[in-house]
Amino acid sequence: MIEIKNLTKNYGKGESRFKALDNVSVCIKDGEFVVILGASGSGKSTFLNVISGLETIDSGSVAYDGRQLEAMNEKELTKFRRENTAYIFQQYYLLPHLTVEKNIKLGAELDNNKDFFPLIEAIGLAEKRKKFPAELSGGEQQRVAIARALAKNPKVLFLDEPTGALDESTGRLVLDYIIQLQANRGFTMIMVTHNANIAETADRIIRMNSGKIVGITENTHKKTAYEIGW
Amino acid sequence: MIVSLKDSVKLFGISIMTCCAVTVCNLFLNYYLDLAAVAHLIDNPAAQKFYDAQLMTAKVVCAVSGGCLAATTVVMLFFYIKHYIDSHSREIGVLKALGYSDLKIAKGFFVFGASVLVGCLAGCLLSFILMPRFYELQNADGYLPDMAIRVHWTLLVFLVLLPASVFGLIAVGYSVLKLNQPCVNLLKGIVKTKGKSRDSKDKKSFLEDMRSSTLRSRKTLVFFIVFSSFCFSSMIQMSASMKDLASNMMGLMIFIIGVVLAFTTLYIAVSSVIRSNQKNITMMRVFGYDSADCKRSVLDGYRPAAYIGFVLGSVYQYALLKVMVSIVFADIEGMPDYKFDFPICFITLGVFIVVYEGIMFAYGQSMKKIPLKQIMSE
Numbered sequence: 001m002i003e004i005k006n007l008t009k010n011y012g013k014g015e016s017r018f019k020a021l022d023n024v025s026v027c028i029k030d031g032e033f034v035v036i037l038g039a040s041g042s043g044k045s046t047f048l049n050v051i052s053g054l055e056t057i058d059s060g061s062v063a064y065d066g067r068q069l070e071a072m073n074e075k076e077l078t079k080f081r082r083e084n085t086a087y088i089f090q091q092y093y094l095l096p097h098l099t100v101e102k103n104i105k106l107g108a109e110l111d112n113n114k115d116f117f118p119l120i121e122a123i124g125l126a127e128k129r130k131k132f133p134a135e136l137s138g139g140e141q142q143r144v145a146i147a148r149a150l151a152k153n154p155k156v157l158f159l160d161e162p163t164g165a166l167d168e169s170t171g172r173l174v175l176d177y178i179i180q181l182q183a184n185r186g187f188t189m190i191m192v193t194h195n196a197n198i199a200e201t202a203d204r205i206i207r208m209n210s211g212k213i214v215g216i217t218e219n220t221h222k223k224t225a226y227e228i229g230w
Numbered sequence: 231m232i233v234s235l236k237d238s239v240k241l242f243g244i245s246i247m248t249c250c251a252v253t254v255c256n257l258f259l260n261y262y263l264d265l266a267a268v269a270h271l272i273d274n275p276a277a278q279k280f281y282d283a284q285l286m287t288a289k290v291v292c293a294v295s296g297g298c299l300a301a302t303t304v305v306m307l308f309f310y311i312k313h314y315i316d317s318h319s320r321e322i323g324v325l326k327a328l329g330y331s332d333l334k335i336a337k338g339f340f341v342f343g344a345s346v347l348v349g350c351l352a353g354c355l356l357s358f359i360l361m362p363r364f365y366e367l368q369n370a371d372g373y374l375p376d377m378a379i380r381v382h383w384t385l386l387v388f389l390v391l392l393p394a395s396v397f398g399l400i401a402v403g404y405s406v407l408k409l410n411q412p413c414v415n416l417l418k419g420i421v422k423t424k425g426k427s428r429d430s431k432d433k434k435s436f437l438e439d440m441r442s443s444t445l446r447s448r449k450t451l452v453f454f455i456v457f458s459s460f461c462f463s464s465m466i467q468m469s470a471s472m473k474d475l476a477s478n479m480m481g482l483m484i485f486i487i488g489v490v491l492a493f494t495t496l497y498i499a500v501s502s503v504i505r506s507n508q509k510n511i512t513m514m515r516v517f518g519y520d521s522a523d524c525k526r527s528v529l530d531g532y533r534p535a536a537y538i539g540f541v542l543g544s545v546y547q548y549a550l551l552k553v554m555v556s557i558v559f560a561d562i563e564g565m566p567d568y569k570f571d572f573p574i575c576f577i578t579l580g581v582f583i584v585v586y587e588g589i590m591f592a593y594g595q596s597m598k599k600i601p602l603k604q605i606m607s608e
Contacts, residue, residue: 078520080518095513102440106513106517108436109437152517
């Protein structure tokens, strides 16, 4: 369970100071798939950064099963990330000088996962495991990023616009793959997107605007990646 | 357009390098020319031998230090240009997409010659400040007639204007070659990976894989690490060993040049390693690797190169001094035989270990300060 209470985050100083997050509170249950939906500048990415421990908290609290994130020092935060979380970014951020296999090893080794080849097969890149990121398409690169994240068996997976840089068919393919993995493995998944259609695949939708939560919707009619509009 | 004069300020390593080269070369060449002008006044065999040895020293020192530093400057310039193009690939890609030719963009890199010009001018100035004392020490035994210091304008042309222009042109030429790649690669910042991947049937860990791939992909940095250790080792040992062979001033000069070059190249190399691996380091830290892991995978691979550089420097300084004593100064009376100085070598090695490991430790600590959020906001 992730408990977020009265979270506030400011940027800038003096007159240029602005509130990126304004008194945000919400609870996310274990194994839940939550989408944070909002337009550009709504504070959704800041929210993701802060609750994942990539950014410091100005005030408020974030607790993972009772463990306060804001009370952790850098060393404890590193250990926390190592044991609990993984990330998938819009721009993939694969290590360019390492092959597919070695990029996935980045995540696998943190969980002492030596048997990650089935994961490479599952993402359909067994034939290309010796290729470098520059030799892959966007969709393939994102699939490597997904495998890298899942290879460490995270308890919580954070995704920042994971299909934002992909065309429709590849985007649907990647999204479907992520959703199925989440359903099978049961980890908590928090995804940021500006695409309201994608939000229809989640268990719950948190809408943000101007740094505030403006609505939380339980999604009783979950759709698959192939049923939504794009 | 893309490259401004302000960018050439960042090439301070090149300025320091050329300053050292021009200081040494101008001192010895000016002395060489002034010495040649008084050749007709030498009237005894002892003075003639001393005169010949002085001329030979001037030639050897200029060729060795000037040639070596010029070659290193070219490599450093190439490294800077490649790094600049890599880090500004999107802006350059946009210009190419708009229709600018490679040559038109590359012309902007001529301003990199300004860093050479600044270094050469500083070196010239420094050498003229040192010159009176240098002349005095070179003729301390009074074998040669008194010489006045004359300013040789040809030297200013060959040691200041010509290098600045040539390096500017080299920068343009190399940039044209580096810019000759598909526009889309520049726009997307696609990193070229050469050759096939190595089969990883071996049981290497991710950190070991990362370390070897970092080394393979940044061979220029390996050169700089070897070179900086080489400078540190050779120049410091040489300056200490020269106490019986040459003046204190000469020893001090070589010592200062060695230390300055070593620190400059080491600083540039290590800071470039960190800068160019910033995204990789951030990604590793986002996934939960600590800064010690990042340091191990990114910086520790360079350690063998550093110690190889140290050994090469020790061998080089021994060979150079041995050749100078046995061949160049063979006819000079009272010149002691030169033997490898083991105590000096071990002391230098001790100092080198402290300095190198200290710098690596400091940079390892600096990795902690790389903000994780940066990668998310791109």
